[in-house]
Amino acid sequence: MCDVLIVDEDLAARQHVRGLLSAGEYQHLRVTEADSAARALPLVRQHHPFAVLYDPSVSDADGLEFGRRVKEHDPLIHVIVASQLKMFDLLYQAINQGFDGYLLKPVNREELYQVFGRLIQNDIRHSIHGGANRALVARQESEADLGNPIESAIAYIEEHFHEPISLQEVAERVYLSPSYFSRLFKSEVGTTFIDYLTQYRIQKSKMLLRVTSLPIEIIANNTGFSNSSYFSTTFKRIVGRTPSEYRAMMSALKDRSHAERTQENKTDHE
Template sequence: MAEILIVDNDIEARKELCQLIRESKYSYLTTYEASTAQRGLLLLKQNQPSVLIIDLSLPEMNGMNFGRAALELYPNLPIIIVTQLKMFDLAQEAINSGFSSYLLKPLTKNELIHTFDRVLPKGISKEVTQSMNPVNRLDSNDLKNPIESAIQFIQSNYGEPLSLKGISDQVYLSPSYFSKLFKEETGMTFVEYMSFVRVQKAKGMLRLSALPIDIIAHNTGFSNQSYFSTTFKKIVGKTPSEYRDQFHWEYHKEVKV
């Protein structure tokens, strides 16, 4: 699924950026946020976004080093630096590090759209519509890292019926050993992780679309709406309807201010 990851410890800056994205032609992109480098790296390892937006001033790690770490994971990942620091040396360092753009806060919508037009892969909207029907197979070249491969597979195929045995078979591990290894590396059981990923994807759909809840449940791999609602409330603390209503209320409140 096409996604944007924003890593910035300034909550107001993140809100402004998310609003610019919602009001642009790229509103179909799912947006995820992190306020620390540690959280940002965790989200990166779980799934490769279509674009990474990072501020230079992050707790634990500066934005330059964070961007370099991201490129080690995904060499072709478009990275956009956003900062209040208007310094030629920093802009030059960003370019030399292989980042895609260096933008100054506060951003304008036209500036953001122009940057996305330049750095996002062509045909990304087609990728979004096809993401619900992915190719159900693992890349055999990645089997030396079975859990990492399984995580990437789950992230790409969360809308499909997935089972522990089915994925463990594809990485050539017994279900019991795969289950043990998966829990050790992720801190979650396979079922817990599947539910977590599907709920996170559903949250994006609830925020950014008017799709009926039963359709969102189906698109995120849940067998029925009742099970989806129960799982969603267990993880988020609200039902899907409550989550959507609260988000829309907060959004309209921000717009009026």
């Protein structure tokens, strides 16, 4: 699982950003690194991170093409460009592609935190206002690719996970019978359609529990669960803790880590 994916050929640059995130208020975010677009795309498809931060100069990223592919796969993933080039053209193109941030390298802590804070606040506003705004975040709905029905089904889940979704509805969308679609989905993905949908929703809910103080009822509603009771039961079955317990645990870990760093800094200055 990962919340932030850093894509950069420069190991030192990746570790620099990881260090900035692990040493502050975003330390609870799980960070994964990749040194190429080829290695990054499977991670994007598998984990659906909150944000992808990448350098467009990565040799196989084709400039902004990699970010565009991430957005096509899941429009709710935030794409942030990190570049040594202070070029207006690059910034302008990134904005036109629907990217969510532009940072100059070496990445500055204050600017990185500012971007993450803005993105999280935007997500909170979308969550509070419910499904209508979530639909706007997803923007244009992907057309079904009948040659790749399972990929189309997964894309549909990513765009509509906050809404009621049935196996029959998605099977009809890709022109397959529910029984055949069900078998094909499990064969290609390795899990059932319902389990994949539920896991995806739980992953989105865990992010909201970690980075927001939204009520459990709102998080349940905005991640596709019919009510908070069913959400809590499902969450505990999969995660091993209730949503409230998970939030408390993550908050305690954050506070403990902050206290340890404070003590280390105090010791260093003595």
